[in-house]
Amino acid sequence: MxxxxxxxxxxxxxxxxxxxxxxxxxxxxxxxxxxxxxxxxxxxxxxxxxxxxxxxxxxxxxxxxxxxxxxxxxxxxxxxxxxxxxxxxxxxxxxxxxxxxxxxxxxxxxxxxxxxxxxxxxxxxxxxxxxxxxxxxxxxxxxxxxxxxxxxxxxxxxxxxxxxxxxxxxxxxxxxxxxxxxxxxxxxxxxxxxxxxxxxxxxxxxxxxxxxxxxCAGITTYSPLRYFGLDKPGTKVGVVGLGGLGHVAVKMAKAFGAEVTVFSTSVAKKQEAIEGLKADHFINSKDPEQMQAAMGTLDGIIDTVSGNHPIAPLLNALTAHGKLILVGIPEKPIEVAAFSLIMGRKLIAGSNTGxxxxxxEMLDFAAKHGITxxxxxxxxxxxxxxxxxxxxxxxxxxxxxxxxxxxxxx
Missing domain, CATH: 3.90.180.10 (Medium-chain alcohol dehydrogenases, catalytic domain)
Incomplete structure (x- = not known):
């Protein structure tokens, strides 16, 4: 595509x-x-x-x-x-x-x-x-x-x-x-x-x-974690997509002390996310029950996916005042119902490298925490x-x- x-x-x-x-x-x-x-x-x-x-x-x-x-x-x-x-x-x-x-x-x-x-x-x-x-x-x-x-x-x-x-x-x-x-x-x-x-x-x-x-991949994920305040220990952070950007985002968020949830359409990546990258939770974003269970649980989400995908379920996963930050590059402009933002004062934002x-600062942080x-x-x-x-x-x-x-x- x-x-x-x-x-x-x-x-x-x-x-x-x-x-x-x-x-x-x-x-x-x-x-x-x-x-x-x-x-x-x-x-x-x-x-x-x-x-x-x-x-x-x-x-x-x-x-x-x-x-x-x-x-x-x-x-x-x-x-x-x-x-x-x-x-x-x-x-x-x-x-x-x-x-x-x-x-x-x-x-x-x-x-x-x-x-x-x-x-x-x-x-x-x-x-x-x-x-x-x-x-x-x-x-x-x-x-x-x-x-x-x-x-x-x-x-x-x-x-x-x-x-x-x-x-x-x-x-x-x-x-x-x-x-x-x-x-x-x-x-x-x-x-x-x-x-x-x-x-x-x-x-x-x-x-x-x-x-x-x-x-590129490191600063593109590190920068929004820092700028949007998702770098505090205990913060609940979601990462959408487990590719070149996503796997680094998981490592960065974990190094900040966040509780990390990975969203992926590939169930095969669950073991890799949990055992390999030490994510705390894995959600199959194609499973309505798993997405329903995630409602209102995350302080912020880093969305790394380039393909077209629905945004509303991700907004639902945010707590009040939660932030959905786009760093991926979808093919089409996203569509969002204003109601999904208003009911919770939620934010959709974007971030481009650093x-x-x-x-x-990111390189020094990565060296300190062994992130590659x-x-x-x-x-x-x-x-x-x-x-x-x-x-x-x-x-x-x-x-x-x-x-x-x-x-x-x-």
């Missing part, structure tokens, strides 16, 4: 239907929002985009990666060029990179905005090889990470309070124009060069390979098969590419 991504500012959301063969629905949306919130450089700065290829040809540092070249999404080796190390830049050798659903969606141009070739990857861990003259936080040999962002305006209201993920001029790690007009390329490559503000210090006791997915300060993602480590030449398997949910729970040991360079 095609994925849909909901890109959100702190107040507004936009939905793009990947199944549509035209963009007429976009004309009904707020043009200023599209141009200034969603891919502000990509959609509005056509001059910058037209200059990309010429600017990239001036970059001096040869790099290698796996890129998609058309809507098939098939990835293959590509030689390209990265910029020289600037005074505030950190250059690092990529060791590992996780595979996220967004990588596949972008590679196949399911949002209708991909500029080819594109090198995906935003769960990146590596070792520093060079730093600029004004870099203060890192030195050669340090282990570092880069997540979903490599730039923002650094001056807006959101950036001022460490919410770079909601900056109107945020720069994603791959597939959009960078500040200098060239296209960003992600971690399916041999090395990266990134402004030090968007580079994360890697905790010494956090594994590099199984820790890599935390840079800022740099909070992401560093359950992964299958692969070589980069297996990436197309891994993408196909991921879309079939045939992975427990995240693919991670062993970039350093499998990407062949000249």
């Amino acid at each position: 095609p994925l849909l991504r909901s890109w959100s500012s702190s107040r507004r959301s936009i939905y793009i239907d990947p199944q549509s063969n035209n963009n007429s629905h976009l004309q009904q949306l707020n043009t200023n929002f599209i141009n200034h919130i969603l891919f502000p450089y990509f959609l509005s700065n056509t001059t910058t985009i037209s200059m990309t290829s010429s600017l990239e040809s001036e970059h001096p540092i040869k790099a290698y990666g796996y890129a998609a070249r058309d809507t098939s999404g098939v990835l293959s080796p590509l030689t390209f060029f990265r910029r020289a190390t600037g005074e505030k830049d950190v250059r690092f050798k990529v060791l590992y990179c996780g595979i996220c659903h967004s990588d596949s969606v972008f590679a196949k141009n399911e949002w209708g905005i991909t500029k080819y070739p594109v090198i995906p990857g935003h769960e990146i861990v590596g070792v520093v090889t060079e730093v600029g003259s004004k870099v203060e936080k890192f030195k050669v040999g340090d282990k570092v990470g880069v997540g979903c962002l490599v730039g923002s305006c650094r001056s807006c209201q959101n950036c001022a309070v460490d919410y770079e993920q909601y900056c109107p001029k945020q720069i994603f790690t791959y597939g959009v124009p960078d500040a200098d007009g060239t296209q960003t390329h992600g971690g399916y490559s041999d090395h990266m060069v990134t402004d030090e503000h968007f580079v994360l210090r890697w905790p010494a006791n956090l594994p590099l390979d199984s820790g890599a997915p935390l840079l 800022g740099l300060k909070e992401t560093q 993602s359950d992964i299958e480590l692969i070589s980069i030449d297996y990436v197309n098969t891994a993408m196909e398997r991921m879309l079939k949910s045939d992975v427990r729970y995240r693919f991670v590419i062993d970039v350093a040991n499998s990407l062949k360079t000249e």
Whole structure:
């Protein structure tokens, strides 16, 4: 089933239907929002985009990666060029990179905005090889990470309070124009060069390979637990879906001391949830009796599911003042009866990754509590098969590419 991504500012959301063969629905949306919130450089700065290829040809540092070249999404080796190390830049050798659903969606141009070739990857861990003259936080040999962002305006209201993920001029790690007009390329490559503000210090006791997915899946679940007050011992937290995001959400909530209930349509996952992930309860969300028994029992729910699913039963499971937080990406907008919110002062909210300060906090928390993602480590030449398997949910729970040991360079 095609994925849909909901890109959100702190107040507004936009939905793009990947199944549509035209963009007429976009004309009904707020043009200023599209141009200034969603891919502000990509959609509005056509001059910058037209200059990309010429600017990239001036970059001096040869790099290698796996890129998609058309809507098939098939990835293959590509030689390209990265910029020289600037005074505030950190250059690092990529060791590992996780595979996220967004990588596949972008590679196949399911949002209708991909500029080819594109090198995906935003769960990146590596070792520093060079730093600029004004870099203060890192030195050669340090282990570092880069997540979903490599730039923002650094001056807006959101950036001022460490919410770079909601900056109107945020720069994603791959597939959009960078500040200098060239296209960003992600971690399916041999090395990266990134402004030090968007580079994360890697905790010494956090594994590099199984820790890599935390840079997306980890912060996407940690952030709403913290922001919405579901990080207190004894809090009763539900997690909907036991996939790449869901299994990390369970681990995060348990580390906060929460009593965790897993909702899943797959009864086969009960043992895994209870015995493997140490969840306290498991509910088959297809069983009306089990859902009825859960009514009014949870302080908050983290909903990680991307497929279309009913929201009303989840709202029923909340206590008064309970919170349903969406971090998944349903294909269609949700429908909610106002009565189900009013009777209990319940809240439906959304959350999108986290800022740099909070992401560093999350990594340190994960290291302290021994939280990693359950992964299958692969070589980069297996990436197309891994993408196909991921879309079939045939992975427990995240693919991670062993970039350093499998990407062949000249």
